[in-house]
Amino acid sequence: MNVGLFLATAAMWAAGWVATRLQVDVAPASPAVAWRVIAAAVILQAVLRATGRHPGTRARDLPFVALQGLALFSANNLVLYEAVRHVASGLVALVMASVIPLNAVGLRLFYGVGFRRGVLVGAPIAASGLALVFLPEWDTLGRAGAWLGVVLGAVGSVIVAAGNMVAVRNARAGLPTFPLIADGLVFAIPLAVGACFVQGVGMPFPRDPGWIGALAYQVLGLSIVSFWCYFTLQARIGPDRAAFVLVLVPVIALGISSVVEGYVWTLPAVAGVALVAAGNVLALGWRR
Numbered sequence: 386m387n388v389g390l391f392l393a394t395a396a397m398w399a400a401g402w403v404a405t406r407l408q409v410d411v412a413p414a415s416p417a418v419a420w421r422v423i424a425a426a427v428i429l430q431a432v433l434r435a436t437g438r439h440p441g442t443r444a445r446d447l448p449f450v451a452l453q454g455l456a457l458f459s460a461n462n463l464v465l466y467e468a469v470r471h472v473a474s475g476l477v478a479l480v481m482a483s484v485i486p487l488n489a490v491g492l493r494l495f496y497g498v499g500f501r502r503g504v505l506v507g508a509p510i511a512a513s514g515l516a517l518v519f520l521p522e523w524d525t526l527g528r529a530g531a532w533l534g535v536v537l538g539a540v541g542s543v544i545v546a547a548g549n550m551v552a553v554r555n556a557r558a559g560l561p562t563f564p565l566i567a568d569g570l571v572f573a574i575p576l577a578v579g580a581c582f583v584q585g586v587g588m589p590f591p592r593d594p595g596w597i598g599a600l601a602y603q604v605l606g607l608s609i610v611s612f613w614c615y616f617t618l619q620a621r622i623g624p625d626r627a628a629f630v631l632v633l634v635p636v637i638a639l640g641i642s643s644v645v646e647g648y649v650w651t652l653p654a655v656a657g658v659a660l661v662a663a664g665n666v667l668a669l670g671w672r673r
Contacts, residue, residue, distance in 0.1 A: 390618040391669070395630045397611040399637035404599035404607075405466065411596045413586040414466035419577040420590065420600055422458050425608035426570035429563065439564045446558060447568075449551055454569025456548030458608065459577040464541040472534025478635035479515045480538035482508075485632070485668075487546035489625045495550055503668040504625045511632040511664025517657030518636060545631075549624040556620040566612050622669070629668050636661050 408417040433439035442450055468477045485508045492498035555565055581588050591597070619627045636658050643650065 387618065387622055387669075390614045390621070391627070391630060391633075394611050394614040394618060395633040395637055397606050397614070398630065398634045399641060401603060401607045401611075402634075402638045403641060404602045405469075407595045407599040408603075409466065409469075411593045412589050412591050413581075413584070414470075415463060415577070415580045415584055415586060416588045416590075417596075417600065417603075418459060418462045418466065419574070419581050419588055421462075421603045421608055422570050422573045422577050424600070424604045426567065426574060428604065429567040429570065429609055433564060433567055439567065440561065442560070442564065442568050446555070446560060449555055449558075450560070450565060450568045451572040453548055453551040453555055453565070454572040455576055456544050456551065457612070458570055458573035459580075461541050461544045461548065463577065463580050464537050464544060468534045468537035468541060470534070471530045471537070472528075472532075477534065477538040477541075478631070478638075479512070479519055480535055481542050481545070481631050482512045482515055483539065483542045484545050484549070485511075485625065485628045487542060488549055488628045491546055491550045492553070492623070492625055496553060498623070498625075501623075501625060501668075507629070507664040507666070507668030509664075510667065511629065511661050514657040514660025514662075514664060515632060515635065517653045517660065518639065520653050520657075521651075546628075549619065549628070552616060552619055553624055556616070562613050562616050562620075565616070566609065570608065626668050629665050632661055633665060 405414075405417070408414070430439070465477060465481075468480075485504065489500055489504050489508075493500060578588065615627065615630065618630075639650075639654070
């Protein structure tokens, strides 16, 4: 089951890059994030309440649910979408791989969890593989504002790692996953909507079929199903190893790109994929 959750999360997040591209080519990114969290919150809350599957959240847990929702549903998306505006998405994906060591350090500092050998060995191997896969994109760092994209990607990584640490606390508190997601989405709405008006772009809702289809996928596939898979995976194998999903995502995204966008594989890219696979196998299969 763990492998299935891992691959399902990676595949859905990889397809999410295509959905995001369909949206940012039509309208600003922040409204897409805002509509995504609003729609997902309304749908999931309505379904859970109507079926009696939302037991209610204890008052003492609400601050932590809010922190997790703000970090993982709105703040990270707002920052990472902006990062992609300044630098190639492949480089943002490479920077996001830093979530793996950040998670390991966070678990050690906040929960006293020892470092796993597989993570320590697999992380640099997988990161090296990503660097090879996106070797042609390194020249984009010479563009104006490109380093801002790298910095924003690093900020996004810290936000995701912080959200993961809160998720560990919530999992240990026994909070059920779907209600946790539903309430986290509600808490994420003010930040996402506020960003639209702070940036002065408002909240347009384009009538473009591609934009609407992408939104539907992000709402149902990403915000609800993929995060259920990811949070469940975190609870089962730990956030340090679950974070390796972020290494596999861009590789799967390249596979999708080769079909829909004509991406041409190179020898360094193939070697990089092999290293990514090796790093994942080590991290997920090597016990402490």
